[in-house]
Amino acid sequence: xxxxxxxxxxxxxxxxxxxxxxxxxxxxxxxxxxxxxxxxxxxxxxxxxxxxxxxxxxxxxxxxxxxxxxxxxxxxxxxxxxxxxxxxxxxxxxxxxxxxxxxxxxxxxxxxxxxxxxxxxxxxxxxxxxxxxxxxxxxxxxxxxxxxxxxxxxxxxxxxxxxxxxxxxxxxxxxxxxxxxxxxxxxxxxxxxxxxxxxxxxxxxxxxxxxxxxxxxxxxxxxxxxxxxxxxxxxxxxxxxxxxxxxxx
Numbered sequence: 001x002x003x004x005x006x007x008x009x010x011x012x013x014x015x016x017x018x019x020x021x022x023x024x025x026x027x028x029x030x031x032x033x034x035x036x037x038x039x040x041x042x043x044x045x046x047x048x049x050x051x052x053x054x055x056x057x058x059x060x061x062x063x064x065x066x067x068x069x070x071x072x073x074x075x076x077x078x079x080x081x082x083x084x085x086x087x088x089x090x091x092x093x094x095x096x097x098x099x100x101x102x103x104x105x106x107x108x109x110x111x112x113x114x115x116x117x118x119x120x121x122x123x124x125x126x127x128x129x130x131x132x133x134x135x136x137x138x139x140x141x142x143x144x145x146x147x148x149x150x151x152x153x154x155x156x157x158x159x160x161x162x163x164x165x166x167x168x169x170x171x172x173x174x175x176x177x178x179x180x181x182x183x184x185x186x187x188x189x190x191x192x193x194x195x196x197x198x199x200x201x202x203x204x205x206x207x208x209x210x211x212x213x214x215x216x217x218x219x220x221x222x223x224x225x226x227x228x229x230x231x232x233x234x235x236x237x238x239x240x241x242x243x244x245x246x247x248x249x
Contacts, residue, residue, distance in 0.1 A: 003039060003152045011038055012159065019167040032164045033062050036139060039152055039160065042118070045138035046168055047180075049086060053132030056083055059180035063140060067116045068180070076109045077180070078229060082123055084243055086136045092158070094122045096145050105230075105240055120145045124158050126165040135168075137161040187228060187246050194221040196247045199238045 003011070015035045022028060036044045047059035056077075061068060070076075077083055085093035098114030100107045113121070122145065123138040139157055141148050148157070187195070190211075197207040204222075208215040222234065229246075231237035241247045 002150075003156065008152075008156050011035065012163070015160070015163055019163070028167050028169070029060065032168060035160060035164065036062075039139070039157070040141065040143075040148075041139050042142050043140035044164075045082075045121075045123075045140065046136065046164070047083075047086065048135040049133055051133050053089070053127075053134050054087075056086065061180060063118070064116065067113075067118075070112060070116070072180070074108070074112070075230075076112075079105050079109060079240070081106050081243075082121065082136065082138060085123070086125060086134060087246075089127070089134060090125060092122070092124045092154075094120065094145055096120045105236075105243075117142060119143045120148060122148060122154065122157060124161045124165075126162060135165050137164050137168075187225060187241070191221050191225050191228075192241075192247055194218055195225055195238065195241050196249075198222070198234060199242070199247060199249055 015031065018031050018034075019028060022031065032046070033044050036042075043061065043063040045059065045061045045063065048057050049055060050057045063071075081095065082093055095110060097118050097120060098111050100110040104110070118140055119142045121138050121140055123136050125134050125136050127134045139148075139161065143151075148154075190213075193211055194207055197210055202210065204215050204218045208218045211218075222237075225231070225241075226234070226237050229237050229240045231240055238247075242249065
C-alpha cells in the first residue's frame with residue numbers, strides 16, 4: 001500500500017475529526033488502531049513514563065496475544081531497546097526484526113519478533129514541556145523499514161504518531177486488552193546506587209564505604225542486578241544499565 005500526499009492528507013483530517021468527535025478516551029484506542037491499519041501497519045504499541053520521566057509507567061499493545069504472552073514470559077521489557085530509548089529521551093527509535101547479531105543484548109527479542117510475523121518497528125517519542133513525562137508510539141509493520149519509508153515516509157508517519165500521542169491518555173488502567181506491566185522487576189534505588197559506584201570503578205569494599213552499607217550487602221545487590229538485567233558479568237550489567245537508562249555517568 002502506497003500512501004500518496006492526497007490520501008495522507010485525508011487520513012490526517014479523518015483521524016483528527018474522529019478524535020474530536022469522541023467525547024471521551026474510551027474509544028480512542030480503537031480509533032488509533034484503525035489509523036495504523038489504514039496506513040498498512042499491523043499493530044500499535046503505546047506507553048509512557050512516570051511523571052518525572054525516570055521509570056516506565058504503563059504500556060499497551062495491539063500485537064498478538066501469543067506475542068504478548070511470549071514478551072512477558074521472557075521478561076523482554078528488561079532488554080527492550082524501545083523502552084531504553086523512551087527512558088533515555090531519544091526522539092525516535094526503529095529496528096528491522098530478525099537482523100541483530102548474537103552479540104547484541106536484544107538479539108533474542110529481535111529475532112523472536114520476526115518469528116511472530118513482525119517485520120519492523122518504528123517509534124517516536126513525545127514529551128510534556130511542563131514535566132519529565134514522555135510517551136512513545138510504535139508503528140508495527142510486516143514489512144522492512146525501507147519499505148515502510150517508501151510507502152508512507154517516516155516524516156508522515158511521525159505526524160500521525162504525534163496526533164495519536166496527543167489523543168491517547170497518558171496512563172491506562174489494568175483493564176482492557178494488550179495492557180502490559182512493564183519494569184515490575186526494575187532496579188531499586190539502592191541497586192542503582194551500587195551499580196553507579198561500580199561503574200565509577202570502585203571495588204565492593206569502596207562501594208560499601210561510600211554508601212555506608214555492609215560489603216556483603218553490596219555483593220547481594222550485585223547478584224540481584226545481574227539477574228534482573230540478564231547480565232553474565234558486572235561489566236555487561238553496567239553496559240545494559242547505561243543503555244537502558246537505569247544509571248547515567
